[in-house]
Amino acid sequence: MTEPQPAIVLIGHGMVGQRYLEALAERGATATHRVTVLCEEPRPAYDRVHLTSYFSGSSPEELSLTPAGFMAEHGIELHLGDPAESVDREARTVTSRSGRVFPYDVLVLATGSYPFVPPVPGKDAPGCFVYRTIEDLLAIEEYAEGRTTGAVVGGGLLGLEAAGALQGLGLSTHIVEFAPRLMPVQVDEGGGAALLRTIEEMGLAVHTGVGTQAVLTGEDGSVTGMSLSDGSSLDTELVVFSAGVRPRDQLARDCGLAVGERGGVTVDARCRTSDPRVYAIGECAQAVDGRVYGLVAPGYEMAETAAEDLLGREREFTGADLSTKLKLLGVDVASFGDAHGAAEGSLDVIWSDSRSGVYKKLVMSAEGVLLGGVLVGDADAYGLLRPLTGSVPPVAPEQLVLPAGLGPATQLGPSALPDTAVICSCHNVTKKAITACSTLPEVKKCTKAGTGCGGCLKVIGQLLPPAADPGLCGCFPYTRAELYEIVRTRRLASYRELLDGHGRPEARGGEGCEVCKPAVGSIIASLAPAVGASGYVLDGEQAALQDTNDHFLANLQRNGSYSVVPRIPGGEITPEKLIVIGEVARDFGLYTKITGGQRIDLFGARVDQLPAIWARLVDAGFESGHAYGKALRTVKSCVGQTWCRYGVQDSVRMAIDLELRYRGLRAPHKLKSAVSGCTRECAEAQSKDFGVIATANGWNLYVGGNGGAVPRHADLLAQDLSDAELVRLIDRFLMFYIRTADRLERTSAWLERLEGGLEHLRDVVVHDSLGLCAELESLMAEHVAHYRDEWAETLRDPDRLRRFVSFVNAPGAPDPTVRFVPERGQVKPDLAVLTLGGPVR
DSSP states (O other), X not given: OOOOXXXXXXXXXXXXXXXXXXXXXXXXHHHHSEEEEEOSSSSOOBOSTTGGGGGGTOOHHHHBOSOTTHHHHTTOEEETTOOEEEEETTTTXXXXXXXXXXXXXXXXXXXXXXXXXXXXXXXXXTXXXXXXXXXXXXXXXXXXXXXXXXXXXXXXXXXXXXXXXXXXXXXXXXXXXXXXSSSTXXXXXXXXXXXXXXXXXXXXXXXXXXXXXXXXXXXXSOEEEEEETTSOEEEOSOEEEOSOEEEXXXXXXXXXXXXXXTSSEEOOTTSBOSSTTEEEOGGGEEOTTSOOOXXXXXXXXXXXXXXXXXXXXXXXXXXXXXXEEEEETTEEEEEEESTTOOSTTOEEEEEEETTTTEEEEEEEOTTSOEEEEEEESOOTTHHHHHHHTTSOOSSOHHHHHSOTTSSSOOOOOGGGSOTTOEEETTTTEEHHHHHTOSSHHHHHHHHOTTSSSSTTHHHHHHHSOOOSOOSSSSSOSSOHHHHHHHHHHHTOOOHHHHHHHHSOTTTTTSOOOTTHHHHHHHHHHHTHHHHTOOSOTTSTHHHHHSOHHHHTTSEEOTTSOEEEOBOOGGGOOOHHXXXXXXXXXXXXXXXXXXXXXXXXXXXXXXXXXXXXXXXXXXXTTOOBOOTTSSBEEEEEEOOHHHHOTTOOSOHHHHHHHHHHHHTTOBOSSOEEEEEESSTTOTTOGGGSSEEEEEETTEEEEEESXXXXXXXXXXXXXXXXXXXXXXXXXXHHHHHHHHHHOOTTOOHHHHHHHSTTHHHHHHHHHXXXXXXXXXXXXXXXXXXXXXXXXXXXXXXXXXXXXXXXOSOTTSTTOOOTTOOEEEETTEEEEOOOEEETTEEEO
C-alpha cells in the first residue's frame, strides 16, 4: 500500500499565491505533494499590478496570471469562491466557507491585504467603493453610469490609478490626500510638486493636506458629497477609498499564530510562522526585519523562499528593495534606495524643469556613494541608476540627471554595472545571469527577468549582445532603415540599381534573395511617388520582388486556393453591398466568414477566378482590402455617438476617414487600427498599431499596440486632439515607423526597441525634435494623392490580367488539385489526411 502524499494547503490565490504554486511546480514538489488552494475570489490569480488596464480594454481573462491547464497539469486542486474560515492547528485542518475540511501537513498563508477605509460617517453608503479586485472595478463601472463626478480618498499609487479610471469613465474627478503631497511614500516634496502640476494639467482636481471628515448622502442614502478637514466640501456622486492597505491576518490571529504589533503574521527568515508547519508569504506577513511589504517583488521572493524551505534547501528572506517604477496617468514615476535622504550627512543632486514636469533627484553620501533617488516625468535612467545604488557611480552625479545636451556627453550604460547588480527586481535576477543568455526569449525562459512589471526590459536589451552582422541579409550590409534612407535620398526606383550600387560586393550583379527582395519592394512601394516609381506593385521589376500573396493580390490558402477580401471602411456597409458579397460568394461557391477586422472574407477562389470575382466587386464600389500585403488592413470602429448612448464622438466617421486615408500604405509589417467612441473601448483600439479613443474634448491617440501571440497594450502618445491634429500625428507616426523599423517588425516591437522609447517617439512626431515632421507629412500627402486601387488598376489592363492563370501553358485550365467538400452549408478544402498507412481523403 502506497504512502499518501504530504498535503499542502495554500490559503489565497493572488499574485504571490500563484508564484508559490509555480515555484513548487518548477522544483518538482507538485509531483510529490498533494496541493489544494482555497481562493476567496470567483476567479484564479490575476495581475493586480495592472488592474487599471481593465478600464482601457483588458478583459479579466487577459489579466489572468494562471496559464490554461496549469492546475490540471500539476494536479493542483483549486477551489474558487470558497475561502478558508478557520484553521485548527492541533488537528492540522482548514475549514472553508462551504464547510469542507482540508487536512494539511504544510499550510501556507497568502491571504494578502485588505483596503483600509477611514472610519468616517457615511463610508458604507451606496456609491462608496474600494479599489482592490476585479469585482470592485465592475461595481464602480456599473455605478458610474449616468453620473458626472467622483472622488478618490488617497493620493498614493493605487489612488492615482483609481482617479485615472474614474476620469476614463467620464467623471470629473477629485483626489483627496491627507499628506502634503501626492505619493508621499515614494516621492519627496519636489517630486510631488512636479507630479501635482502634471496631474492638474490633465484636468484632475487635487486636494492635499486635508482629510475626509464625512461622506455626505441624500434622501435615498446614496453619496452626494464629502466634507473635508479644512471645513470645505466637495460635490461628488461616487467615492473610492484608496487610503492604503492592512495585512489580512485575522485567520492567523484566530488560530493563535503570532502577529506583529501593527499587524502581519510574524515570520522568520525562511517565512515560517510561530508554527513551523505554517508559512506566511506576501502582504499578510511581517518579515524578519519587522516590515510588511506591499509590493509584488518581495512577495515573489517570499514565495520562492517558502518553496525552497519546504524541500529542505537553504534560502532566506531578510528584507527587500522597495524601489519601484510606475506609469501613473501616463506619467513616469520612480523611486529607489534612500529616496528621502534619511541617511545622516546625505546630499541631494537635483534637476527640476517645471515647464515639462520633469524632476530628478539623486541622494548621495559625502563619499560620493549613490544612496537613492526620485524620478518624475522622465524615468528612463531608472534601470541604470537602481543597480548602481550603494556604489560610487563612474561619472559625476550631475551628469546622471542633466538632460542630453546640457552637460558633458556621457556614455554610461548598463555595461558599467557590476555583475552582481540586480537588473530585474521582480525576480531578483542579476546582470551576470542575464549576460549568460544571448537573446531576450532565452533570458525570459531561463531567468524570468522581464516577465514581471517589464521595467527592466530596456536594460536587458542593452546588455544582450548585438547581432554579429546588422545587415538585412547576405546581399546587403545595411539594415532595412538604412536601405530606406538610401532609396529615399538617392531616389532609386529599381531593386537592380540598389543591389548593384549598394549591395555587398559578392551580391552585385546577382538575383538577390527572398529576404531582401520583398523588403526592398515594400520600401520602393511606400516611397513610389517620391522616388518616381510606379505605385502598382506588379509593374515591371516590382512584380518579381513581391511575396507569394502579392503576386496575385490575394492570400494563398492551404489547398492552393485564394481568399478575396474587399475593403469595408470602418466596418460600415450598406445592404446593397452586403447583397453583392452574398451573390458573388454564391455564384463562385466561396466560403464566407465575418472576421474580427469587421469585414467579410471570401475563401476558396481559384487563381483564374480572381479577376471575374473582383470585376463584380469593383463594379459594386468595393476595392482591395490589402489582406495580402504588408499594409494597412482595417480600421475597426464601434457605432459611436450616432447610435450608442455612451458615445462622445462619431467613431465610425473617423474610422472611415482614417481607413480611406491610409489604404494601400506599404509598411514593414501589416498595420491595424481601431476607433472607439468612448472609454468603454468596444473597438479595442489599445490592441492596435495605432488606436483612437474619443474623449469629451476630442481624441486620444495610442500607438504600438498588438494582439496575437505576443499581446501589447498601446501607449498614449497624445490626448484631446482635434480631428486635424489627430490625422497629422498619425501621418507622422506611420511614416516615421516605415522609415525606421526593421523588416517584418510590428509597431509594438519597434516601439520597444526604439532608443528612448515612447518619449523619443513623442519628441520626434509631436515636438519635431529632429525637424522631420514636414518631410513625414509630405511623404504621406504624396501617398494619399497617388493612391490607386490595385484591383481596379489590374482590371483595366489586359496585360496585367494575363498573370492570373493556374498554368502558363494552359491559361484556361483550372488547377485540378484545388477541390472542396461541403461542411455546414458551405465548403471547405478537400485535403489529404495523413495516416500510418498513407494519405487518405
